[in-house]
Amino acid sequence: MAEIKFENVIKRFRDVSIIEDLTIVINDGEFFTFVGPSGCGKSTILNIIAGLEPVTDGKIYFDDTLVNDLSPRDRDVAMVFQSYALYPHMSVYENIAFPLRMKKVQQKTIDEEVKRIASLLGLGDMLQRKPKELSGGQRQRVALGRALIRKPEVFLMDEPLSNLDARLRIEMRAELKKLHHELKITTVYVTHDQAEAMSLSERIAVIYQGRIQQCGTPLEVYTKPANIFVGGFIGSPPMNFIKGTVKSLEPLQIDCNGITLSTIIFSRPPLLKGDEGGLIIGIRPEDIVVSERKPEGKVKVFISLVEPAGSFNWVDVIWNDIEMKCTARAGSDLREGKEAFVDFPEDKVIVFDEKSGKRLFPD
Amino acid sequence: MIKKTGFYLLVMLVLLYCSGPLLWQIATSLKPDYELTVIPPVITENPTTVHYISVFKERPFLRIILNSAVVASCTTVLSLIIGSLSAFALAKMRIRYKVFILGFVLSVSMFPPIATVSPLYIIIRELGLRDTWLALIITYTTFSLPLSIWILTNFFKEIPDEIYYAARIDGCSPFQIFYKIMLPLSIPGIFTTAILVFIFSWNEFLFALTFTSTTSSRTIPVAIALFPGVHEVPWGEIAAASVVVTIPLIVLVFAFQKRIVEGLTSGAVKG
Ligand SMILES: Nc1ncnc2c1ncn2[C@@H]1O[C@H](COP(=O)(O)OP(=O)(O)OP(=O)(O)O)[C@@H](O)[C@H]1O
Numbered sequence: 001m002a003e004i005k006f007e008n009v010i011k012r013f014r015d016v017s018i019i020e021d022l023t024i025v026i027n028d029g030e031f032f033t034f035v036g037p038s039g040c041g042k043s044t045i046l047n048i049i050a051g052l053e054p055v056t057d058g059k060i061y062f063d064d065t066l067v068n069d070l071s072p073r074d075r076d077v078a079m080v081f082q083s084y085a086l087y088p089h090m091s092v093y094e095n096i097a098f099p100l101r102m103k104k105v106q107q108k109t110i111d112e113e114v115k116r117i118a119s120l121l122g123l124g125d126m127l128q129r130k131p132k133e134l135s136g137g138q139r140q141r142v143a144l145g146r147a148l149i150r151k152p153e154v155f156l157m158d159e160p161l162s163n164l165d166a167r168l169r170i171e172m173r174a175e176l177k178k179l180h181h182e183l184k185i186t187t188v189y190v191t192h193d194q195a196e197a198m199s200l201s202e203r204i205a206v207i208y209q210g211r212i213q214q215c216g217t218p219l220e221v222y223t224k225p226a227n228i229f230v231g232g233f234i235g236s237p238p239m240n241f242i243k244g245t246v247k248s249l250e251p252l253q254i255d256c257n258g259i260t261l262s263t264i265i266f267s268r269p270p271l272l273k274g275d276e277g278g279l280i281i282g283i284r285p286e287d288i289v290v291s292e293r294k295p296e297g298k299v300k301v302f303i304s305l306v307e308p309a310g311s312f313n314w315v316d317v318i319w320n321d322i323e324m325k326c327t328a329r330a331g332s333d334l335r336e337g338k339e340a341f342v343d344f345p346e347d348k349v350i351v352f353d354e355k356s357g358k359r360l361f362p363d
Numbered sequence: 364m365i366k367k368t369g370f371y372l373l374v375m376l377v378l379l380y381c382s383g384p385l386l387w388q389i390a391t392s393l394k395p396d397y398e399l400t401v402i403p404p405v406i407t408e409n410p411t412t413v414h415y416i417s418v419f420k421e422r423p424f425l426r427i428i429l430n431s432a433v434v435a436s437c438t439t440v441l442s443l444i445i446g447s448l449s450a451f452a453l454a455k456m457r458i459r460y461k462v463f464i465l466g467f468v469l470s471v472s473m474f475p476p477i478a479t480v481s482p483l484y485i486i487i488r489e490l491g492l493r494d495t496w497l498a499l500i501i502t503y504t505t506f507s508l509p510l511s512i513w514i515l516t517n518f519f520k521e522i523p524d525e526i527y528y529a530a531r532i533d534g535c536s537p538f539q540i541f542y543k544i545m546l547p548l549s550i551p552g553i554f555t556t557a558i559l560v561f562i563f564s565w566n567e568f569l570f571a572l573t574f575t576s577t578t579s580s581r582t583i584p585v586a587i588a589l590f591p592g593v594h595e596v597p598w599g600e601i602a603a604a605s606v607v608v609t610i611p612l613i614v615l616v617f618a619f620q621k622r623i624v625e626g627l628t629s630g631a632v633k634g
């Protein structure tokens with residue numbers, strides 16, 4: 001078990017800068033997740049931790065040991081590769097057993113461990129098959145098994161559940177969480193699945209354009225996105241963004257597409273300087289409720305699309321020429337093209353500075 | 364229907380064209396002496412084995428075959444060992460100027476043998492290796508290595524990097540990765556290379572002619588070339604000997620051909 005420390009790490013491929021100045025500490029025993037758009041360098045970060053990619057500059061420590069020049073096998077990490085990377089000439093059994101074989105573990109122990117991991121992952125009856133005889137999801141579980149059979153200093157998992165069906169994914173998610181509680185091994189995780197990131201991680205780092213945009217607990221990142229990018233990236237479907245302007249400073253009033261957000265909710269008005277110009281008001285779809293009757297809502301909108309999501313509906317509306325995604329009760333009688341009313345929850349808005357993109361409210 | 368017939372006709376034609384010389388040799392080797400020079404050539408009606416018998420009875424042909432077998436096998440093994448290790452490094456390890464190294468290696472094979480034979484002869488003589496197996500093994504290995512390295516590098520490159528990475532993560536040393544992962548996954552490449560190198564060494568003539576002088580190390584092509592006496596050319600024996608020494612190659616190719624199946628890495632990575 002180890003704490004992983006990045007100190008001013010820079011990674012370039014030839015002249016293309018992938019990671020610019022990464023400084024971060026992943027605590028001992030923490031479940032830490034990197035999220036970010038495709039190609040932002042998540043896999044590269046894992047490869048750097050594993051020692052598969054050298055850094056262009058900067059230092060990496062495991063606890064107090066500088067590991068920059070340590071080979072992967074001296075770092076004692078286990079990794080689930082995004083592309084699985086199974087050994088095609090070995091059976092499922094041998095694939096999972098391989099790390100233990102390399103450690104010269106006794107055959108009896110290996111056998112027990114492989115059986116245990118295989119049943120955990122539901123691979124019990126395909127141990128003798130070769131990888132090419134497996135489905136994508138089964139291969140992915142073998143890849144997971146090959147990592148989980150070890151008790152390394154660090155687990156690195158690159159989208160380890162991406163190819164599983166919805167149910168299996170949730171099952172495996174729970175298994176991973178249980179396993180992490182049991183073993184308390186530092187885990188660095190990469191996923192595209194918001195829900196997975198939220199439910200598993202103790203902390204999340206959002207990477208974009210080579211930098212950490214925000215690092216915090218899932219709740220922090222969700223409720224207080226550091227900037228417009230994080231706001232739009234975390235949460236699915238993404239947050240609505242509406243242009244706003246400061247109408248007056250004393251008392252503070254913000255105009256948001258025709259409605260005025262009152263001052264009461266802003267605890268620190270000085271943050272909003274009128275001369276700085278534009279604001280961006282962010283509001284999550286799940287916080288806006290559409291209904292067909294007037295008394296419940298204040299703002300008149302037209303419905304452009306209704307997407308049932310099971311227990312509720314996603315509803316796209318047009319509100320004074322801007323599009324917005326909202327929610328509605330499953331039973332409600334909303335039709336495309338009809339008018340409806342939304343309740344715009346002032347206390348749920350997140351206000352960003354348009355120029356810098358930084359969050360102004362809540363603080 | 365016509366398309367299919369045409370296709371098979373074409374295949375037959377190509378096959379006949381390729382195997383023509385061999386068939387000719389077989390036909391010749393079975394003819395009695397008096398039919399050998401008949402024009403137009405005929406397919407004999409009284410096949411005989413006298414030429415085969417005389418090749419082995421009147422000449423040290425077994426010893427010659429042994430020479431060739433030892434030289435070709437040793438060359439193949441050496442070339443594969445050195446070649447696959449270099450290829451592994453060039454394909455998977457972090458080395459600077461890989462492209463230049465590979466280009467340089469390949470350029471070595473571009474020297475025409477005739478240009479290097481005299482300096483090599485001097486070296487071999489000074490080393491006291493004239494007329495030994497070793498002289499040929501060393502020379503053949505240097506000449507076959509570029510090809511081996513080139514083929515094997517390409518085979519190793521085909522193996523996804525992630526598999527190499529996974530093995531490193533799982534605690535393999537580079538050498539363990541080499542023999543536990545890389546070799547089993549590039550068996551087709553190994554066999555392809557082995558066959559090519561073996562055939563090259565089996566058939567090589569110029570160096571063999573220059574470096575050998577007696578039966579103790581003379582190889583098949585040279586020996587056969589020296590069959591003709593002052594007054595006569597023993598066509599029958601030459602043909603019989605050629606047929607005999609071609610058989611191992613055919614057996615070799617057919618035996619290994621089964622191993623040369625593609626798709627060994629399927630299932631390793633996504634997609
Ligand atoms: N060996 C390499 N040489 C050059 N560029 C590379 C190399 N490996 C990765 N890159 C580039 O680095 C960037 C980050 O790649 P990386 O694989 O880390 O992305 P990622 O965040 O894991 O994306 P995804 O979510 O799609 O897996 C990409 O733009 C990619 O093109």
Ligand SMILES: [Mg+2]
Pocket residue numbers: 042043044082158
């Ligand atoms: Mg990736």
